[in-house]
Amino acid sequence: MTAPAIRILNAIDDDEIRRLKAAQEFFWLDLVSPSEEQLTHLGSLLGLHPLAIEDSVKQGQRPKLDAYDDTALLVLQAAIEVQPEKKNTHPLEEVHCHISGDFIITVHGPRFTDLEQVKTLLGRSTVLKSEHYKLYKIIDVVVDSFFPVLSDLDEEINRLEDAIVSGAGRAELETIFLLKRLLLKLRRAVVPMRDVFAREVEVIADLAGLESDSHDYFRDIYDHLIRITDELDAYHEMVSGCTDLYLSTVANRQGETSKHLTIIASVFLPLSFLTGFFGMNFGWEVSHLLEGVWAFLILGLGSMLLSAGLMWWWFRRKGWTGSDG
Known part of the structure; x- marks a missing residue:
């Protein structure tokens, strides 16, 4: 049996939410920087666990998956692209997904706008898909937000290597340290998400009301996280290589001057x-x-x-x- 087309809400509408629940119509509510009062009201309206609401109110959570009876809270980290990336001091945006067999609620800040393309995709789609597919598309966009950042980092590291060879200076050394900090922040966000999808994602598949076709979708997300982790490790090694190249270039220049x-x-x-x-x-x-x-x-x-x-x-x-x- 295929699930009906998803209903997408951008604000808390009590009457519409009650109607959708009574009709057992699956819906997605996307909230941007909601207040504590709004989240508390939403929790009582949909029966969300108080601890899940508390996590969404406080933010600052590590990527995790918590199950509460017939609902679950999935905390993810999305990457925010800034050019140049070396000046990206806040590269992450926390995304909370409250998941049930009847709805998906996403809570995030205003900097992360990639979910708009998912709304367009699901809103225009004429092919009926399961709830797990819709959840997969939301999570997939959050995870794939790291790829543009990785592409920018690849270009910046290549430019950094060329600049060091041309003449290592204080600016190149500062860039090395900035990129190292950025890569560390990204890796601290990706590795816990990878671990969640490696060990705990079955919790989502077991939620009542969701169709059991999630394995292929979540395996694809796990593959993306593995790829992102590998690229982050490779870029970290490249930046470490830039450090060695910088020291070697400075030593050679000092040797030439001494000669x-x-x-x-x-x-x-x-x-x-x-x-x-x-x-x-x-x-x-x-x-x-x-x-x-x-x-x-x-x-x-x-x-x-x-x-x-x-x-x-x-x-x-x-x-x-x-x-x-």
Whole structure:
């Protein structure tokens, strides 16, 4: 038996909700930042467990699945895309799903708008689907919200690697730390959701009133979470690689600077000796050698140029004057 088309509500309408319950018509109520009074009233209207209402009021919950007799509370985390992602200080939006055989209630903040596409999809669909399919589409959109963020992260990490190779600086180091924090936040949200769909999702399938065709749908969500986790781990390794690349680039640059300074000091070492030697004003030198312009040019400047040239030739022969790249 196939379930009737879903009725979608965007606000608490007592009369409509009572009518839908009396007619046993499955509906979806999507609430954006409801007040505590609204949630308390909704809980009494639909018979939701007080602990489930308390979790939705307080927010700040870890992804989990709690069963209360004939209802369940599924807490998920959705990802919010911001460009560039390194400036995404609040990448997550909590989504609460109150699930029953008669309804689905979603509670979330205003930043998460991806559920609008599910409303459009289910509202325009002419093919009747089961309640589990409709629940799957809602959860699937929440989980798939991570993929655009992952795509942005892939591009940013590639740009970061290019920037580090071109010339590692303080900005690149700051980007590395920002991306590490972002990846950690995302992973802390995804891993608990993965664990829920790996071990506890049968609770939803056992709710009275829901058709028992959930296994394939929820397995698909679990596969998506596995893929997201693997990508987050891979990106974390890439960012760690960027840290090593940054340190290596800085060390190479410092080595190049030290080499150049050493060459300059080595070239000036014989020059300092020659200027000191001829600057002593020995009597015999002044009387016999250092007379006239040619003596100054040949013995003075000539010896210094010759020593500098010989030193440079020797460094070139040893390959010390070229760049390591």
